[in-house]
Amino acid sequence: MELPFAESWKIKMVEPMHKSTREEREQWLKEAHYNVFQLKSEQVYIDLLTDSGTGAMSDRQWSALMLGDESYAGATSFYKFESVVKRIFGMKYVIPTHQGRAAENVLFSYLVKEGNIIPGNAHFDTTKGHIESRKATAIDVTVDEAKDTQLEVPFKGNVCLKKLEKVLTENKGNVPFMVLTITNNTVGGQPVSMRNIKDTVALCHKYGVPVVMDSARFAENAYFIKTREEGYADKSIKEISLEMYKDVDGMTMSAKKDGLVNMGGFIATNNKEWFEGAKLFCIPFEGYITYGGMNGRDLNALAVGLEENTEFDMLHTRIHQVAYLAGKLDEYGIPYQRPAGGHAIFVDADTVLDCIPKEEFPAQTLTCELYLEAGIRACEIGYMLADRDPVTRENRFGGLDLVRLCIPRRVYTDNHMNVIAAALKNVYDRRKEIKRGVAIEWEAPLMRHFTVKLKRLG
Numbered sequence: 512m513e514l515p516f517a518e519s520w521k522i523k524m525v526e527p528m529h530k531s532t533r534e535e536r537e538q539w540l541k542e543a544h545y546n547v548f549q550l551k552s553e554q555v556y557i558d559l560l561t562d563s564g565t566g567a568m569s570d571r572q573w574s575a576l577m578l579g580d581e582s583y584a585g586a587t588s589f590y591k592f593e594s595v596v597k598r599i600f601g602m603k604y605v606i607p608t609h610q611g612r613a614a615e616n617v618l619f620s621y622l623v624k625e626g627n628i629i630p631g632n633a634h635f636d637t638t639k640g641h642i643e644s645r646k647a648t649a650i651d652v653t654v655d656e657a658k659d660t661q662l663e664v665p666f667k668g669n670v671c672l673k674k675l676e677k678v679l680t681e682n683k684g685n686v687p688f689m690v691l692t693i694t695n696n697t698v699g700g701q702p703v704s705m706r707n708i709k710d711t712v713a714l715c716h717k718y719g720v721p722v723v724m725d726s727a728r729f730a731e732n733a734y735f736i737k738t739r740e741e742g743y744a745d746k747s748i749k750e751i752s753l754e755m756y757k758d759v760d761g762m763t764m765s766a767k768k769d770g771l772v773n774m775g776g777f778i779a780t781n782n783k784e785w786f787e788g789a790k791l792f793c794i795p796f797e798g799y800i801t802y803g804g805m806n807g808r809d810l811n812a813l814a815v816g817l818e819e820n821t822e823f824d825m826l827h828t829r830i831h832q833v834a835y836l837a838g839k840l841d842e843y844g845i846p847y848q849r850p851a852g853g854h855a856i857f858v859d860a861d862t863v864l865d866c867i868p869k870e871e872f873p874a875q876t877l878t879c880e881l882y883l884e885a886g887i888r889a890c891e892i893g894y895m896l897a898d899r900d901p902v903t904r905e906n907r908f909g910g911l912d913l914v915r916l917c918i919p920r921r922v923y924t925d926n927h928m929n930v931i932a933a934a935l936k937n938v939y940d941r942r943k944e945i946k947r948g949v950a951i952e953w954e955a956p957l958m959r960h961f962t963v964k965l966k967r968l969g
């Protein structure tokens with residue numbers, strides 16, 4: 512008999528979880544203004560808000576912490592970390608930052624000027640925020656296939672080369688760089704193929720435009736290339752990673768995802784001018800360039816995390832769990848962005864709650880219902896997160912309206928996945944009874960989803 516699948520790690524430390532009653536959750540959610548970001552973590556049973564900084568570190572990472580060198584300048588921890596980044600990504604210059612958005616802030620402070628156009632395959636919200644706050648414009652050039660949640664194609668995060676070329680020809684001299692996000696978080700943790708990475712970089716370079724890789728989930732992207740793209744089955748994740756970055760000009764990294772740490776990030780580049788320019792912003796914003804907002808011990812843990820998460824078994828365990836949850840939703844007929852992505856399942860809220868008009872935020876409503884059902888905290892990746900158009904101030908209803916069930920790395924078991932799926936099924940079964948959504952009572956001008964105050968309609 513063939514042995515069944517099992518995780519590639521075992522558990523050494525555990526953390527208790529908190530259950531609650533529906534009455535308690537009704538009260539807590541009301542106090543949180545129907546915004547799950549405003550809940551306290553002890554009010555949450557299974558936390559699927561994000562996979563960012565919420566993973567479990569390994570024994571090797573914890574032991575690396577003890578060897579941290581906390582010298583202000585020139586710490587051994589920095590050089591250890593720098594050598595791993597250079598080896599995995601093939602980049603020459605490395606600047607640590609305290610997380611991904613800090614890397615964006617430092618690099619974009621140097622690169623982005625008012626009026627610039629920056630194309631990308633669905634910029635993450637902080638990336639877009641750092642572009643728009645500098646009065647530049649982010650233009651989405653993701654393939655149209657990404658919008659059809661039921662379409663089963665292997666690389667739905669890809670760049671549409673036609674759309675990209677149009678932006679490049681119409682804005683000659685005004686595109687400081689293009690952002691290539693792997694995996695494409697906003698459209699469902701969908702990967703970008705090696706072919707598409709190479710074609711995108713070649714097209715940008717033809718127009719003299721450099722490419723910055725938003726690399727938060729680069730290892731998951733490499734896993735999908737290995738398992739889905741012809742010609743890569745026999746290559747290691749490390750070989751694939753190196754190939755993905757071969758001609759890219761620079762990267763910003765949220766190490767809280769595929770770096771397997773709770774806090775951290777960095778910029779890496781082959782462009783000396785960018786390095787010199789970004790350094791000048793790193794020092795006032797983040798700190799001296801050999802720590803850039805991180806402790807020596809955290810740099811050590813990150814160096815180990817990058818090594819571990821570029822091993823196939825670690826990635827396979829993770830992506831297998833996401834696929835397991837997807838299989839459960841298939842069993843119950845719940846629609847989600849297909850195929851299952853790398854870090855999360857994105858439930859198609861527009862389809863589930865098709866009686867609720869977009870003005871009443873279906874995905875936000877479904878997020879609330881799932882919390883009320885079982886204390887599961889998911890995250891709206893939809894109309895609320897899309898913010899308003901900076902010029903017209905209208906809500907941006909053009910994209911997808913999804914509920915993200917984001918799985919932290921090495922934290923939950925498949926039994927927890929069963930609970931999540933069952934809770935969602937219960938909500939799904941009574942979807943026709945959910946007739947009204949939510950309305951905004953107060954919102955911030957930018958990145959409103961973190962702090963928005965809502966009321967329940969009906």
Ligand code: F0G
Nearest residue numbers: 561563610611612635637696725727765
């Ligand atoms: N880029 C991508 C693709 C991301 O998913 C994130 C964060 C960032 C940049 C910013 O990094 O959080 O370290 O500052 N995504 C988290 C999420 C928050 O929940 O998807 P950060």
